[in-house]
Amino acid sequence: MTSTSFIRTELRPDGIQLLTIDRIAQYNALNIEAVQQLEYLLTQAKADVNVRGIVVTGAGSKAFVAGADINEFKLLAPSESRDFAERGQRVLQQLEDMPIPVVAAINGFALGGGCELALACHIRIASEQAQLGLPEVKLGIIPGYGGTQRLTQLVGRGRALELMLSGGSIKAGEAFRIGLVNRVVPAEQLLTVSFEILAQMIANAPFALTKVLEAVSGALAGGINGYEMEAAAFEACCHTIDFQEGVQAFVEKRPPVFTGM
Structure with a gap:
């Protein structure tokens, strides 16, 4: 840039x-x-x-x-x-x-x-x-x-x-x-x-960060059900490899290695 x-x-x-x-x-x-x-x-x-x-x-x-x-x-x-x-x-x-x-x-x-x-x-x-x-x-x-x-x-x-x-x-x-x-x-x-x-x-999962930003914006926007947006974003995160990595890293008591996938 x-x-x-x-x-x-x-x-x-x-x-x-x-x-x-x-x-x-x-x-x-x-x-x-x-x-x-x-x-x-x-x-x-x-x-x-x-x-x-x-x-x-x-x-x-x-x-x-x-x-x-x-x-x-x-x-x-x-x-x-x-x-x-x-x-x-x-x-x-x-x-x-x-x-x-x-x-x-x-x-x-x-x-x-x-x-x-x-x-x-x-x-x-x-x-x-x-x-x-x-x-x-x-x-x-x-x-x-x-x-x-x-x-x-x-x-x-x-x-x-x-x-x-x-x-x-x-x-x-x-x-x-x-x-x-x-x-x-x-x-x-x-x-x-x-x-x-x-x-x-x-240092956290990139996709999850994006979804937090989107959900918070939804809370401030008129005509949008922020709770529905949050639930949809939560579901989307659960389909990511980073979610699997985050849970596995927590179980194994090690830092996660997120890839944005």
């Missing part, structure tokens, strides 16, 4: 793909081209059997992604605004729907579109210096990349409304307290801990 002009990529030997948003002079703000590049890289990662999990972070120490690019906002005609929002929603939905685990390593400001990017990841690890928020109302708009939906699902209606209606930001410790992030770690340990958590996940 090849890095793009605004996103650096690194495939580690353990199968973890590191995606680094790299517009450091703009605090890694997402412009349209960066969103398009993210879409391309996610498509490539999904098709690459060597990619077992993904970590998303921002370049430098100040920002994960400080928002969408305001310079592009200024040029956006009202007639183009819906397409702008729907493009971002589509790409972040693609991120959330990845069949492999995705961890956001939040190394600084995660505001606006940056917070929405983190919300679309499956797990969020924040440095002690991180700040998160959806300040769009201060610009006379609202979150447009799925933030109103995902933040509410994560922290509940009241807390989500307080954050979005005030346009304020919160520090990492408060984000952890309300369930917006999974862990808070010292900045120098952020990537190490993110890699360790993801390595624990991808």
Whole structure:
């Protein structure tokens, strides 16, 4: 997989793909081209059997992604605004729907579109210096990349409304307290801990991981019976070689060797 002009990529030997948003002079703000590049890289990662999990972070120490690019906002005609929002929603939905685990390593400001990017990841690890928020109302708009939906699902209606209606930001410790992030770690340990958590996940049966992600998504989707989806996924897992290997390894008191079959 090849890095793009605004996103650096690194495939580690353990199968973890590191995606680094790299517009450091703009605090890694997402412009349209960066969103398009993210879409391309996610498509490539999904098709690459060597990619077992993904970590998303921002370049430098100040920002994960400080928002969408305001310079592009200024040029956006009202007639183009819906397409702008729907493009971002589509790409972040693609991120959330990845069949492999995705961890956001939040190394600084995660505001606006940056917070929405983190919300679309499956797990969020924040440095002690991180700040998160959806300040769009201060610009006379609202979150447009799925933030109103995902933040509410994560922290509940009241807390989500307080954050979005005030346009304020919160520090990492408060984000952890309300369930917006999974862990808070010292900045120098952020990537190490993110890699360790993801390595624990991808050591398990790949098919089972995918089915967990699908079942949890079913619990949040309207018009879908999540229990039925769970039961069907459970049955599908029971037909795999990895299931047989997992049970046999447990009986023999040894680590399982999963193949994804």
